[in-house]
Amino acid sequence: MTVYNFCAGPAMLPTDVMAKAQAELLDFQGLGVSVMELSHRSKSFMAVAEAAEANLRQLMNIGDDYAVLFTHGGARAHFSAIPQNLVAAGAKVDYLISGQWSAGAAKEAAKYATVNAIDLRDGGGLDLSRLNQAGEGEYLHYCPNETVDGVAMFEEPVTDKPLIADYSSCILGRHIDINKYGLIYAGAQKNIGPAGLAIVIVRRDLLGEGQPQLPSILNYRLLDDNGSMYNTPPTFAWYLAGEVFKWLQQQGGVEAMAGVNRAKAALLYDFIDSSTFYQNRVQPSHRSEMNVPFQLTNASLDGAFLAQAEQAGLMALKGHRSVGGMRASIYNAMPLEGVRALVDFMKQFESDNR
Amino acid sequence: MTVYNFCAGPAMLPTDVMAKAQAELLDFQGLGVSVMELSHRSKSFMAVAEAAEANLRQLMNIGDDYAVLFTHGGARAHFSAIPQNLVAAGAKVDYLISGQWSAGAAKEAAKYATVNAIDLRDGGGLDLSRLNQAGEGEYLHYCPNETVDGVAMFEEPVTDKPLIADYSSCILGRHIDINKYGLIYAGAQKNIGPAGLAIVIVRRDLLGEGQPQLPSILNYRLLDDNGSMYNTPPTFAWYLAGEVFKWLQQQGGVEAMAGVNRAKAALLYDFIDSSTFYQNRVQPSHRSEMNVPFQLTNASLDGAFLAQAEQAGLMALKGHRSVGGMRASIYNAMPLEGVRALVDFMKQFESDNR
Numbered sequence: 032m033t034v035y036n037f038c039a040g041p042a043m044l045p046t047d048v049m050a051k052a053q054a055e056l057l058d059f060q061g062l063g064v065s066v067m068e069l070s071h072r073s074k075s076f077m078a079v080a081e082a083a084e085a086n087l088r089q090l091m092n093i094g095d096d097y098a099v100l101f102t103h104g105g106a107r108a109h110f111s112a113i114p115q116n117l118v119a120a121g122a123k124v125d126y127l128i129s130g131q132w133s134a135g136a137a138k139e140a141a142k143y144a145t146v147n148a149i150d151l152r153d154g155g156g157l158d159l160s161r162l163n164q165a166g167e168g169e170y171l172h173y174c175p176n177e178t179v180d181g182v183a184m185f186e187e188p189v190t191d192k193p194l195i196a197d198y199s200s201c202i203l204g205r206h207i208d209i210n211k212y213g214l215i216y217a218g219a220q221k222n223i224g225p226a227g228l229a230i231v232i233v234r235r236d237l238l239g240e241g242q243p244q245l246p247s248i249l250n251y252r253l254l255d256d257n258g259s260m261y262n263t264p265p266t267f268a269w270y271l272a273g274e275v276f277k278w279l280q281q282q283g284g285v286e287a288m289a290g291v292n293r294a295k296a297a298l299l300y301d302f303i304d305s306s307t308f309y310q311n312r313v314q315p316s317h318r319s320e321m322n323v324p325f326q327l328t329n330a331s332l333d334g335a336f337l338a339q340a341e342q343a344g345l346m347a348l349k350g351h352r353s354v355g356g357m358r359a360s361i362y363n364a365m366p367l368e369g370v371r372a373l374v375d376f377m378k379q380f381e382s383d384n385r
Numbered sequence: 386m387t388v389y390n391f392c393a394g395p396a397m398l399p400t401d402v403m404a405k406a407q408a409e410l411l412d413f414q415g416l417g418v419s420v421m422e423l424s425h426r427s428k429s430f431m432a433v434a435e436a437a438e439a440n441l442r443q444l445m446n447i448g449d450d451y452a453v454l455f456t457h458g459g460a461r462a463h464f465s466a467i468p469q470n471l472v473a474a475g476a477k478v479d480y481l482i483s484g485q486w487s488a489g490a491a492k493e494a495a496k497y498a499t500v501n502a503i504d505l506r507d508g509g510g511l512d513l514s515r516l517n518q519a520g521e522g523e524y525l526h527y528c529p530n531e532t533v534d535g536v537a538m539f540e541e542p543v544t545d546k547p548l549i550a551d552y553s554s555c556i557l558g559r560h561i562d563i564n565k566y567g568l569i570y571a572g573a574q575k576n577i578g579p580a581g582l583a584i585v586i587v588r589r590d591l592l593g594e595g596q597p598q599l600p601s602i603l604n605y606r607l608l609d610d611n612g613s614m615y616n617t618p619p620t621f622a623w624y625l626a627g628e629v630f631k632w633l634q635q636q637g638g639v640e641a642m643a644g645v646n647r648a649k650a651a652l653l654y655d656f657i658d659s660s661t662f663y664q665n666r667v668q669p670s671h672r673s674e675m676n677v678p679f680q681l682t683n684a685s686l687d688g689a690f691l692a693q694a695e696q697a698g699l700m701a702l703k704g705h706r707s708v709g710g711m712r713a714s715i716y717n718a719m720p721l722e723g724v725r726a727l728v729d730f731m732k733q734f735e736s737d738n739r
Contacts (some may be wrong), residue, residue: 265581
């Protein structure tokens, strides 16, 4: 049975990438050892690391005025690191709140800066007119795709300050004009690779010494000066990320993926909207293309839905523990057939339980 | 050709563990997906995580008064995290310096505490009488095995303050009486698993709120309260660490490994001492059993030695870039035959180049 894994993260990885990783797990490039057993400073691993960065730069059209950092810690590490790297202690910063993750980022930033939190949430949508509450902050932070809430912002907020974005759940899933940003960051475990790696792309002219208590492993200038090898990086995750980047290039790059992602999301949302048995409560213009939360009108059927889905090879559809219901995460690695299989199952379940 | 990998880290992993990881890489426990594609909160992964912790507790005889944390960041993350978690900003702390890593730990700690750095280094050995320079610090930090310098301390320094130790390169390689310590920590990539994971074992009564600027992902109490899942942990590294722990149990546990490690180190040091062609400059009572640096008396032969060793399947023998010469790292995963092969090669090279 083909299994489709809808986990929000750690998420499924491209099947081709996993097959290659398995084939060379014990013997990387004829060296007789695994890539994860190589010194990060060996020629063989340095080539892996450099190719991964070069391919990411190509996929996202990132110029040399930006550093690309491969770091420890997941996106949450950067909730702390961003204010510590970019502003003086206590400086004013603006955070747009559109869901759980941006709220968490603002809360952590308050340890290091004076946070102006602007809550955009308005029923099932976002009230973008509240953007006028920003202005004094030294940067503006937002989250273009809220993994838990399934809420997205498809256009950058207008600001004359450096724009910072947590792209954890939609990096490489749609076009990003990096030149509009001061910094973007992403935990790897959704659209990039396995958990334990985070990527930071930052305009080099924003980097300074950082606040005095900034841990060295999160010091962006130190990481940039050391090619992300100030300390031993998570090498196997870096290697797998590089394989994902090559795979994306083979698929036609980010624009091609964006087309498939739009088709997958449309298929699922159109079906949900056509049914009274299922619902999605997010305002259509802010619906995420990556994370699709949905509810059964009759919540007492949730358990049966999840159990039967699992039996049908549709895995990890349970909604986030804070929200309940269901959630289908349909990142780059999820093929269109996976979403088709989900919709077919949902139709059948509806017909069996109407 | 059998390849023996002497890399200091990321280091070789046990062959049996790697074979199992490869066999189940695409289909973990019949789920049809990889262990790295599982939600960290799924039943299947939670069982992996809990078994890894339980087996580590069994191997090291760790009681419930200690938390065992699986964290991001490598040991260097904890250079920052330890003072931030354990003492108030600016508090006095004592650091013993026995090599590069303890010096690095002291330097980083100075961002958060008033560090009394006590340099024990004395020629090729350590002057332990200088321990009397400690006393006022709220804890005493040391590094029992210096990976770069090949210098070890086999007995705990005597102190009435909480004792903290960076066990990155010798955890699980010899007996540790955890009850003598307030906290020990270790990057995984030497004796535990792949890079990107660090383990912290800390007496729970030492944990408080931490300094105000402590990043949440490094907050030990928060990690303990959340079963090391405050944010998404490096799940694949955690899984592999768990496989290494099971393998260690199959080998007879830490005491059995310590016996093999002593035999491996004796074989190599005895040969070096018997030769005038090679030398190790560390005082015998402080020689590391895990990292054996050695020099050719005629350094102009270094390049030929390394190239021919590589051809003979003896990998990554180059010394740390700050030290030069050679270094053989012979952690738990290195079998006795690997050290025999190295000694045989060294004899042959000496005979060819005398």
